[in-house]
Amino acid sequence: MAEYGRQDPLEPLWEAIGDMGKRVRGSGGGGISSSLLRNYAIGALVFLFLFTGFYQVAADEVAVIQRFGKYVRTAGPGPHFRLPFGIERLTRVPDKRQLKMEFGFETLRAGTQSEFRTTEETRKESLMLTGDLNVAVVEWIVQYRIKDPYRYLFHLRSVSVTLRDMTESTMREVVGDHSVDEVLTVGREAIALQTREELQALCDHYGNGIEIQQLVLQDVNPPDEVKPAFNEVNQAIQEKERAINEALADYNSAVPQAKGEAEQQVRAAEGYSLERVNVAEGDAKRFEAVYAEYKKAPQVTRRRLYLETLARVLEGSGSKIIVDQQAKGILPLLQLDGLTTDVTKEKK
Numbered sequence: 001m002a003e004y005g006r007q008d009p010l011e012p013l014w015e016a017i018g019d020m021g022k023r024v025r026g027s028g029g030g031g032i033s034s035s036l037l038r039n040y041a042i043g044a045l046v047f048l049f050l051f052t053g054f055y056q057v058a059a060d061e062v063a064v065i066q067r068f069g070k071y072v073r074t075a076g077p078g079p080h081f082r083l084p085f086g087i088e089r090l091t092r093v094p095d096k097r098q099l100k101m102e103f104g105f106e107t108l109r110a111g112t113q114s115e116f117r118t119t120e121e122t123r124k125e126s127l128m129l130t131g132d133l134n135v136a137v138v139e140w141i142v143q144y145r146i147k148d149p150y151r152y153l154f155h156l157r158s159v160s161v162t163l164r165d166m167t168e169s170t171m172r173e174v175v176g177d178h179s180v181d182e183v184l185t186v187g188r189e190a191i192a193l194q195t196r197e198e199l200q201a202l203c204d205h206y207g208n209g210i211e212i213q214q215l216v217l218q219d220v221n222p223p224d225e226v227k228p229a230f231n232e233v234n235q236a237i238q239e240k241e242r243a244i245n246e247a248l249a250d251y252n253s254a255v256p257q258a259k260g261e262a263e264q265q266v267r268a269a270e271g272y273s274l275e276r277v278n279v280a281e282g283d284a285k286r287f288e289a290v291y292a293e294y295k296k297a298p299q300v301t302r303r304r305l306y307l308e309t310l311a312r313v314l315e316g317s318g319s320k321i322i323v324d325q326q327a328k329g330i331l332p333l334l335q336l337d338g339l340t341t342d343v344t345k346e347k348k
Contacts, residue, residue, distance in 0.1 A: 062093055069089075093149040127223070134222075
């Protein structure tokens, strides 16, 4: 009996061990004493207590503790103690580890040269209908982590299966809103981003405790039956794009050059116009000055103008010829350029 008049709850166990010892001694004439059996039993209980009571949680996970099936607490990394003998059970949840799901293929061995395979099931989930009623084979990866272990374990049943179904449904919905060209070429990044956002919204709506970190489109191809025709179409589109780019390059080269030449001609015309205006204004002022002098001395001004005109006219001539009105012919008197020329002209 335990002290304070309370019965020892293990007293029946000790009594059973004592009876077992007595039977062993009675049958064998000696054997193991009841005290030794009790010591063995105590050692076994202590071992079970320690074995089922203490546990270690890794750095990248937490332990969710249930007492008789009811959630009581969440334990972080490190050594911990729980009620032994199955009273408290733990479930390890890798909340700091990045998990992934593959769609359209399966990874057999990851490494420098990874090995993949496709099955009938993966082919079915990767075959999708686009918005322009074409068919595309879409393979993608979802990377996620468990941000709420309690919701992950207790809020939904079969969370992994549900998440896979949600992901496939969301991808089919987004692909169905885009054309096959967008799915295969320019719209892949936008499709992946939209799918991730909508999938995260579904996870928050159902409260499964999952955070979608990344969604990556892997291989996106047309079905094998139409791949040759699709490749021809793609080649034609690429040639079209190349022709457009070459035309744009010629345009970007010719148009600026033409604009530059036009601007140059405009500036030259403006300069010529300004020059003509200035020359005209200068001639007008010079004429006014000459006219003012002419009014003062008409004879002198007239002769000066006559001589200046002769000098200007005869300045570029090679030979200077003086014509004597009284002579019977024309006589060259002076060769300014050093040349000797005989000129004879009869007077009419």
